[in-house]
Amino acid sequence: MxxxxxxxxxxxxxxxxxxxxxxxxxxxxxxxxxxxxxxxxxxxxxxxxxxxxxxxxxxxxxxxxxxxxxxxxxxxxxxxxxxxxxxxxxxxxxxxxxxxxxxxxxxxxxxxxxxxxxxxxxxxxxxxxxxxxxxxxxxxxxxxxxxxxxxxxxxxxxxxxxxxxxxxxxxxxxxxxxxxxxxxxxxxxxxxxxxxxxxxxxxxxxxxxxxxxxxxxxxxxFPVKAPKKARPQRSGRAFWVERNDAVWLVRRPGKGMLGGMRALPDDGWSARTDGEGAAPLSGPWDAGGVVAHGFTHFQLNLHLAVYRGDEWSSLAAQEGEWWPLKTIGDAGLPTLFAKAARLALAARGKDSR
DNA sequence: CATACGTGGAT
DNA sequence: TATCCAAGTAT
Structure with a gap:
C-alpha cells in the first residue's frame, strides 16, 4: 500500500x-x-x-x-x-x-x-x-x-x-x-x-x-450516472370479496412481483402488461376507488373492485382463505394491498355509519 | 450487459 | 408534485 x-x-x-x-x-x-x-x-x-x-x-x-x-x-x-x-x-x-x-x-x-x-x-x-x-x-x-x-x-x-x-x-x-x-x-x-x-x-x-x-x-x-428510463404507467384491478367480516385472500406465485406474499386476488397486472385476467367471482363488481402505487420500474393505478353479493360458492374450488377483517394487519399484506385494504375498510366504515 | 424486483423518506 | 435514492441480487 x-x-x-x-x-x-x-x-x-x-x-x-x-x-x-x-x-x-x-x-x-x-x-x-x-x-x-x-x-x-x-x-x-x-x-x-x-x-x-x-x-x-x-x-x-x-x-x-x-x-x-x-x-x-x-x-x-x-x-x-x-x-x-x-x-x-x-x-x-x-x-x-x-x-x-x-x-x-x-x-x-x-x-x-x-x-x-x-x-x-x-x-x-x-x-x-x-x-x-x-x-x-x-x-x-x-x-x-x-x-x-x-x-x-x-x-x-x-x-x-x-x-x-x-x-x-x-x-x-x-x-x-x-x-x-x-x-x-x-x-x-x-x-x-x-x-x-x-x-x-x-x-x-x-x-x-x-x-x-x-x-x-x-x-x-459524482458519481456520474447513465440517464434513467421513464417509468411506464400501468393499471390493474384487485378484488375485494367480503363475507361475515372476513375478506378473501390468496397467496401469490413464488416468483415475480410480490412473489410468495399473501394478497388480494387481482387481474394479473405486471410490470409488462395491464391486467386482463379473470375475477374470482362472476360479479357484479362495484367500483371501490383507486390506489396509486409506485414500483421501481413502473407506476400502478390499482382499481379496487368490490363484490357486495352473497354467491360465494365458486370460491370453494379456489386456493385462498377467509381472513378476519379485525386482524387484517396481521395478514402480511405487502404495502400495495395493505393500501387497498385500507381503502376498502374506509369505504365500509362510511357505509355503516 | 440490461431488466425485474418495493418501499418510504428527502428534496 | 415529481424525482431521486437506499448497505443489491438473480437471471
Missing part, C-alpha cells in the same frame, strides 16, 4: 472511531465482531433499503428468531408475513433458504468470501460485507455509498454502471488489511452522513484533503 492509501484508510478509521453510528447490529469500533447471524440478517435487510426502515424489522426478526437455527425452522408463510412492507420479497425467500442451508451445514456461516457468495441471496456486496464485518477478513466492499465516495475521491468521470470495474479497483487500493469490518462500515457511514448524494458536507469530511472532486469544487456531480 502506498502512503496516500494509508492516509485515506487511517484518516477514515480515526473518523469512524469518533463518529460511528450506533446501530443495533453493530459492535463498537475496534471491538470483536458481532454475531454473524445478526450481521448477515442486517445486511440482507439493508439491501436497497434505508437504515430507518430496517430497524424495526431487525428487532422483530431477532426477537422472534434469535439464531439461524431458529429461523431455519420457521414456517415460510410466517417469514414472508414478517417481511411484509419491507419490499424486495425475493430477499425473504432467499433469507429462509440461506438459513436452512447454514443450519444444515452445522449452523455456522462460512467465513470465507467465496463460501458466503455461494449462499442464496448473497451477492458480491453482501458476501464481502459479511466476510469483513463478521469475520474480520479483508474484502473489497462496494455498495452505493462506496461508489459515491470513491468516484469523488478519484474523480471517476465514466458513468455508472460502466465505471464499476474502475471504482472497484480504486476501492481495493484504499482497503486496509486490518480492521476490515470497521473500514467497510466507515465508508458506508461516511457516504450516509457526510459524502451524501446532494449537498455533501465536505467541510466535515476526514478525506477532503485527498478528494479530487472536492478540489475541483464539483463533488456533487
Amino acid at each position: 502506498d502512503a496516500s492509501s494509508q492516509d485515506v484508510s487511517g484518516a477514515l478509521l480515526d473518523w469512524y472511531d469518533a463518529h460511528a453510528r450506533d446501530l443495533p447490529w453493530r459492535s463498537l469500533p475496534g471491538s470483536p465482531p458481532p454475531d454473524p447471524y445478526r450481521v448477515w440478517l442486517s445486511e440482507v435487510m439493508l439491501q436497497q433499503t434505508t437504515v430507518a426502515a430496517v430497524k424495526s424489522y431487525f428487532a422483530k426478526f431477532t426477537d422472534r428468531w434469535p439464531t439461524v437455527e431458529a429461523l431455519a425452522a420457521a414456517d415460510e408463510g410466517e417469514v414472508m408475513a414478517a417481511w411484509a412492507g419491507l419490499g424486495y420479497y425475493a430477499r425473504a425467500r432467499n433469507l429462509l433458504a440461506c438459513a436452512r442451508a447454514v443450519a444444515d451445514s452445522g449452523g455456522k456461516f462460512p467465513s470465507s468470501e467465496p463460501g458466503l457468495r455461494a449462499l442464496p441471496g448473497l451477492g458480491a456486496y453482501t458476501a464481502a460485507a459479511v466476510a469483513a464485518i463478521a469475520f474480520g477478513q479483508r474484502a473489497v466492499v462496494v455498495d452505493a455509498n462506496v461508489e459515491r465516495v470513491v468516484s469523488r475521491l478519484f474523480f471517476v468521470t465514466e458513468p455508472l454502471p460502466g465505471a464499476r470495474a474502475a471504482i472497484r479497483r480504486h476501492a481495493d487500493a484504499i482497503t486496509p488489511s486490518t480492521r476490515a469490518g470497521d473500514f467497510a462500515q466507515a465508508m458506508m457511514d461516511l457516504g450516509a452522513t457526510i459524502c451524501t448524494p446532494r449537498a455533501p458536507r465536505c467541510l466535515l469530511c476526514p478525506l477532503s484533503s485527498s478528494c479530487a472532486a472536492r478540489a475541483s469544487g464539483e463533488a456533487e456531480r
